[in-house]
Amino acid sequence: MQRSSAPRRREGSPWTGLWAVFFKEMADHLSSTRMRILEVLILLSAVGAVYAGAQTLRQTISEDPFLLLRVFTAAQDPLPSFVAFLSFFLPLAAIALGFDAINGEYSRNTLSRILAQPIYRDALLWGKFLAGLATIALILLALFLLVVGLSLIFLGVPPSSEEVARALLFLLATLAYTGVWLGIALVTSVLFRSAATSALAAIAVWLFFALFWGIIAQLLAQAVAPFDPFNPESELRQTEALLAFSRLSPNTLYAEAIQALLNPGVRSLGPVLISQLEGALLGSPLPLGQSFLLAWPQLTGLIALTIGLFAVAYVLFQRREVRA
Amino acid sequence: MVIETQGLTKRYGRVVAVEGLELRIEVGEVYGLLGPNGSGKTTTILMLLGLTEPSAGQVRVLGLDPVREPLSLKRQVGYLPDSVGFYGEMTAWENLSYIARLNGLPPALAKARMERVLERMGLAEVAHRPVGAFSRGMRQRLGLAEVLLKEPKVVILDEPTLGLDPEAAQEFLKMIQSLKSEGITVLLSSHLLHQVQAICDRVGLFHKGKLVLEGRVEELAQRVLGGAYRIRLEATPLNGLAERLQALPEVSRVQAEGQGLRLEATQDIRPQVAKAVLEAGAALQSLVLEQPSLDEVYARYFQEVRHAA
Ligand SMILES: Nc1ncnc2c1ncn2[C@@H]1O[C@H](COP(=O)(O)OP(=O)(O)O)[C@@H](O)[C@H]1O
Ligand SMILES: [Mg+2]
Numbered sequence: 001m002q003r004s005s006a007p008r009r010r011e012g013s014p015w016t017g018l019w020a021v022f023f024k025e026m027a028d029h030l031s032s033t034r035m036r037i038l039e040v041l042i043l044l045s046a047v048g049a050v051y052a053g054a055q056t057l058r059q060t061i062s063e064d065p066f067l068l069l070r071v072f073t074a075a076q077d078p079l080p081s082f083v084a085f086l087s088f089f090l091p092l093a094a095i096a097l098g099f100d101a102i103n104g105e106y107s108r109n110t111l112s113r114i115l116a117q118p119i120y121r122d123a124l125l126w127g128k129f130l131a132g133l134a135t136i137a138l139i140l141l142a143l144f145l146l147v148v149g150l151s152l153i154f155l156g157v158p159p160s161s162e163e164v165a166r167a168l169l170f171l172l173a174t175l176a177y178t179g180v181w182l183g184i185a186l187v188t189s190v191l192f193r194s195a196a197t198s199a200l201a202a203i204a205v206w207l208f209f210a211l212f213w214g215i216i217a218q219l220l221a222q223a224v225a226p227f228d229p230f231n232p233e234s235e236l237r238q239t240e241a242l243l244a245f246s247r248l249s250p251n252t253l254y255a256e257a258i259q260a261l262l263n264p265g266v267r268s269l270g271p272v273l274i275s276q277l278e279g280a281l282l283g284s285p286l287p288l289g290q291s292f293l294l295a296w297p298q299l300t301g302l303i304a305l306t307i308g309l310f311a312v313a314y315v316l317f318q319r320r321e322v323r324a
Numbered sequence: 325m326v327i328e329t330q331g332l333t334k335r336y337g338r339v340v341a342v343e344g345l346e347l348r349i350e351v352g353e354v355y356g357l358l359g360p361n362g363s364g365k366t367t368t369i370l371m372l373l374g375l376t377e378p379s380a381g382q383v384r385v386l387g388l389d390p391v392r393e394p395l396s397l398k399r400q401v402g403y404l405p406d407s408v409g410f411y412g413e414m415t416a417w418e419n420l421s422y423i424a425r426l427n428g429l430p431p432a433l434a435k436a437r438m439e440r441v442l443e444r445m446g447l448a449e450v451a452h453r454p455v456g457a458f459s460r461g462m463r464q465r466l467g468l469a470e471v472l473l474k475e476p477k478v479v480i481l482d483e484p485t486l487g488l489d490p491e492a493a494q495e496f497l498k499m500i501q502s503l504k505s506e507g508i509t510v511l512l513s514s515h516l517l518h519q520v521q522a523i524c525d526r527v528g529l530f531h532k533g534k535l536v537l538e539g540r541v542e543e544l545a546q547r548v549l550g551g552a553y554r555i556r557l558e559a560t561p562l563n564g565l566a567e568r569l570q571a572l573p574e575v576s577r578v579q580a581e582g583q584g585l586r587l588e589a590t591q592d593i594r595p596q597v598a599k600a601v602l603e604a605g606a607a608l609q610s611l612v613l614e615q616p617s618l619d620e621v622y623a624r625y626f627q628e629v630r631h632a633a
Contacts, residue, residue: 012395020425109409113470115375116403117426118395322375323366 010120017119021127022134029135034096042139045089046146049082054154066285068159069166069262071151082147083258086174087251088210091181093139095202097132098185100195102317107195112322125317129186129310136178140171162288169292170261176302177254181206183309190316209249217245247298250305257298260291325384326351326478326509327372332381334367341367343533345381349511349526354504356520357513358618359530365513366406367533369482372511373403386477399427402471406482406513408463412456416447416466419455420473427474434473441469445499461492468499479503481512485519497523517618529622537625545616548625552576553592554614558584559606568604572596584610 029035053074072082080088102125105111114124144167148159159167185202192198221242228234246252264285286294325348332345342364349355357365370376371383374390374397383390388397410419417438424434442448445465450458455466464484471479484500485493501523503510514520521527521541529537529544537544545552559565566578566585574596577588587597594611601608 011393016395016428017426020422024422024425108411109405109407110411112370112375112403112405113408113410113423113467114426116373116398116401116405117423118398118428119426120394322370 014120014122015126016123017117018123018127018130021119021124022131025128025131026134029097029131030138035135038093038096038139041089042143043146045085046082046143047150049080049085050147050150050154053082054151066163066166066264067155067157068148068151068163069264071147071155072167072170072262083170083262086143087177087254087258090136090174090178091206091210092203094132094136094178094181095185095199095206097135098128098182099189099199099202101128101132101186101189102313102320103189103193103195103198106193115322121317122314125186125310125314129182129313132182132185133175133179136182137175140174140178144171165288166261166264166291169295170258173254173257173261173295173299173302176299176306177250177257179306180250180302180309183306183313186313187309187316190313190320209251213249213251214246217242217249220245247301250302253298253301253305257295257302260295260298264288264291325349326353326386327355327511328382328384329372330382332368332371332383333379334364334371334376335379340533342371345535347528347535349509351509352504352507354501354510354512354523354525356524356527357511357530358515358517358520358527358622360515363515363530364533365515365530366482368530369403369480369511369513372480373398373401399474400477402474402476402479404464404467404471404479404481404484406486408467410455410458410463410466413454415452416442416455416458416469417451419466420470423470424473429473437473437475441472444472445469460487461489461496464488464492464496465499468496476508478509478511481510483514484512485514485516493519517622521618522615527618529618529625531626537621541616541618541621544618544621548621548628549616552588552616553590554616555587555589555592555594555597555611556581556584556614557587557597557601557611558609559601560609561606565601565604565606568600569597572600 050071053071056074074081100107102111105114105124115121148167152158181202184205185198188198188201188205189195192201221238225234225237225241227238247256264287327347327349329345329347332342332347333340334342345368347368357368359365367376371378372385372390374394377391385397386400390397410416411422414422420438420442421434424438429437439448442451445468447462447465447469450462455463458466464487468481468484471481479500481500485496488496497520500510500512504525512520512524517527517529524541526538526540527544528535537548539547562580562583562585566580569575569585569587570578572589572593574589574591574593575587576590579586592613594613598608598611
């Protein structure tokens with residue numbers, strides 16, 4: 001669609017019909033088979049992770065002021081820690097909820113019918129995005145309550161208020177991280193007419209960041225700041241470059257944010273992997289506010305990335321013809 | 325004037341889908357936008373609804389600009405797309421109720437209207453079944469039910485009989501015609517000229533993005549087919565009848581066709597024909613005045629255009 005260069009004022013609010021779309025999509029998500037599969041996965045993995053975490057903890061630490069947070073990050077072979085599991089599983093859940101958002105309307109021939117109603121395209125896109133995000137938030141909340149409940153059963157210690165606050169902030173960061181993947185799925189659902197292609201493309205992006213970005217960041221850092229054995233500063237510069245490049249990945253941003261939020265002992269953020277979170281307390285714990293400030297740039301980065309991706313999906317969708 | 329366009333043009337790159345369209349449709353008319361596939365009917369409709377932006381020209385529907393005031397326009401204009409789809413796992417009721425919410429209808433009003441339109445389209449019995457199991461005809465009727473849900477002033481239907489068997493098509497066209505009595509203005513598009521011509525007050529014939537002929541069906545037939553009345557008759561025996569009929573002053577042509585004859589005349593001379601047949605001592609089995617077919621008008625028009633060129 002060509003856009004006229006003349007300035008145009010649209011009548012009415014772009015949000016007209018937003019809630020109708022939101023509740024319809026939400027109901028769709030909650031009743032879909034996809035959701036059943038996700039629920040089973042969540043349940044199994046949460047129980048497994050908490051059980052493993054609790055086992056480890058009972059053996060190692062008995063007097064820990066942040067027991068609940070340890071449950072989140074402790075792992076026992078072969079089971080991953082709860083956060084490692086989340087950072088693996090949530091992008092896939094977000095992709096599962098978003099990969100056919102727009103192309104699904106095309107393939108069902110419903111788009112022109114819906115857009116002939118008194119709403120703007122904005123409302124359709126926002127409604128779908130928010131419904132996906134709300135569904136994920138619901139999953140996360142259920143998961144959180146499950147983990148807290150199970151920890152109470154296995155460990156028998158109620159969490160302190162600071163722990164709950166940290167856990168809730170962690171949920172917020174996780175939601176922002178999931179928003180990024182929902183944004184990516186939304187973009188591919190506008191770009192590709194076939195739902196299968198769209199799902200595959202979104203998963204390819206996920207694989208790219210999960211498996212290859214680390215290597216690529218390393219290569220880029222070596223290219224930008226080559227290591228010089230006679231210059232001790234060059235090593236530091238290379239590490240900084242590596243950090244900068246790896247922070248282009250939402251996975252790194254998320255890992256760093258939750259590291260600060262879940263581990264009160266962390267005083268600065270470097271290129272640390274989630275596996276390195278699973279350790280003992282380093283130094284004295286930071287107060288909650290300080291940890292939050294530490295995670296703040298990463299959090300805003302994730303949110304900005306989500307908004308950026310949504311904007312891309314929006315622009316692409318506005319230019320799309322309604323005809324399949 | 326309900327629908328008005330001036331110099332409406334749509335280009336897709338180098339393809340001109342619609343060119344310089346001047347359309348004027350009055351309140352309460354049933355207007356047929358007719359022409360073969362790819363002649364620009366759907367593109368025109370999408371521009372009227374603001375679903376695609378015109379490359380040039382002006383559109384007013386109910387006095388509103390579809391690009392600037394799409395919400396008030398779409399509140400009053402119902403649209404049935406050519407390949408209408410629904411959410412298959414949802415019931416007819418749920419599909420309609422989603423549309424009602426998108427239109428901001430209060431729940432009580434929506435419920436009353438949904439019951440009414442489903443009843444009217446003969447879908448009350450299947451209202452709570454998933455649409456996935458609906459036949460093409462049922463989907464089409466559900467589409468019309470949805471259009472009526474917002475009590476529109478204007479209804480725009482793209483290829484409403486596409487994919488329906490002839491009987492279902494006729495039934496559906498009757499439903500469309502019944503909208504006229506409620507004062508609803510109807511714009512419908514079709515490539516099946518003969519099928520919809522009977523319900524159209526006026527038609528516009530499209531060819532390669534241009535509106536080439538416009539008017540009432542009879543007018544067009546008069547203009548293009550040279551005012552011919554076609555009369556078909558069946559009688560036994562046929563011998564000698566053709567010459568006798570040819571002698572009538574109004575008859576311009578006589579042709580044998582199957583078991584009978586086909587006359588072209590300048591007037592409706594059925595009484596004279598009947599008289600002539602009886603005088604010839606033959607038994608008259610049928611005598612009908614054929615409606616001029618738009619397909620013929622269309623074909624003949626382009627023959628003439630090509631000859632002139
Ligand atoms: N998105 C598009 N991109 C390029 N050409 C298009 C597009 N949509 C329609 N056309 C072209 O515009 C012309 C008119 O199409 P259309 O309005 O669908 O015709 P009709 O509805 O009368 O069958 C066709 O030649 C078609 O190929
Ligand atoms: Mg068409």
